[in-house]
Amino acid sequence: MLKIGVIGYSGELTEEKIKNLSEITFEIGKMIAKNGWILYSGGRNGIMEIVSKGAKESNGVTVGILPWEIDGNQYIDYHIKTGLDFSMRSFVLVKSVDVIISIGGEIGTAIELLGAYANGKPIILMNNTGGWTDRIKKCLIENTYLDNRKTAKVYSVNTIEELEKLLKKMEVEK
Numbered sequence: 066m067l068k069i070g071v072i073g074y075s076g077e078l079t080e081e082k083i084k085n086l087s088e089i090t091f092e093i094g095k096m097i098a099k100n101g102w103i104l105y106s107g108g109r110n111g112i113m114e115i116v117s118k119g120a121k122e123s124n125g126v127t128v129g130i131l132p133w134e135i136d137g138n139q140y141i142d143y144h145i146k147t148g149l150d151f152s153m154r155s156f157v158l159v160k161s162v163d164v165i166i167s168i169g170g171e172i173g174t175a176i177e178l179l180g181a182y183a184n185g186k187p188i189i190l191m192n193n194t195g196g197w198t199d200r201i202k203k204c205l206i207e208n209t210y211l212d213n214r215k216t217a218k219v220y221s222v223n224t225i226e227e228l229e230k231l232l233k234k235m236e237v238e239k
Contacts, residue, residue: 067102067236070158070186072177073112073168074196082169083111086194090168092225093191094119098126100229102236105130105162107154108137108144112168117141130158156180164189164235166228169196182211188219189231 071093074083094116097104104120106113108129117127117140129137130145132154137144147154151173159165159180164187167178175197181188190198202221204211209218222228 067100067164067232067239068105068162069097069102069232070105070162070165070177070181071097071112071116071168072107072158072165072174073170073194073198075107075109075111075113075171075173077110078114080111082195083115086112086169087115089191089194089225090115091119093166093168093228094121094125095123096225096229098123100232100236102232103128105158107131107151107158107173108141109135110138112170114138114140116168128161130154130161152176156184159184159186162186163239164232167191167194167198167201169194169198171196174198175201179211182217182219185217187217187235189228190219190221191228192221192223 098120103126105128108131121140127141128143129141132151134146155177165181166189168191
């Protein structure tokens with residue numbers, strides 16, 4: 066069973082950048098749950114809330130790795146209150162999962178992407194979702210790695226079907 070971290074934009078669900086990604090994000094949550102995988106996120110608002118809602122509506126299990134002592138969104142089953150700030154909490158998230166899926170995102174997402182790579186966690190970028198998910202592709206070596214150590218593979222997908230196929234392959238290889 067895969068433990069999948071989903072990272073991306075935080076913020077109000079009405080913000081244009083989040084609202085535009087709500088359908089695909091919700092469907093990713095449903096797909097994770099349908100396959101019996103566990104969803105991990107930062108547990109707050111934005112992409113984290115939408116993906117968690119999708120997972121919960123498909124009877125999935127959701128874990129929120131939260132900063133400080135705050136509560137997560139209403140779709141989180143397990144609220145892990147780290148007592149840490151946003152950046153440090155991100156490393157707990159990265160260490161807890163088998164793979165990271167990135168959807169848009171600002172600097173917190175960039176920190177999580179680099180943390181995942183440094184810890185040898187595969188990263189899947191959802192193409193055309195904006196933010197650091199799209200920006201980081203310009204930095205890749207051989208279209209796959211963030212540096213010459215080749216610590217972890219970075220994949221890009223365009224659809225939920227491609228994403229699901231890749232995750233199933235990773236589960237078999239695990």
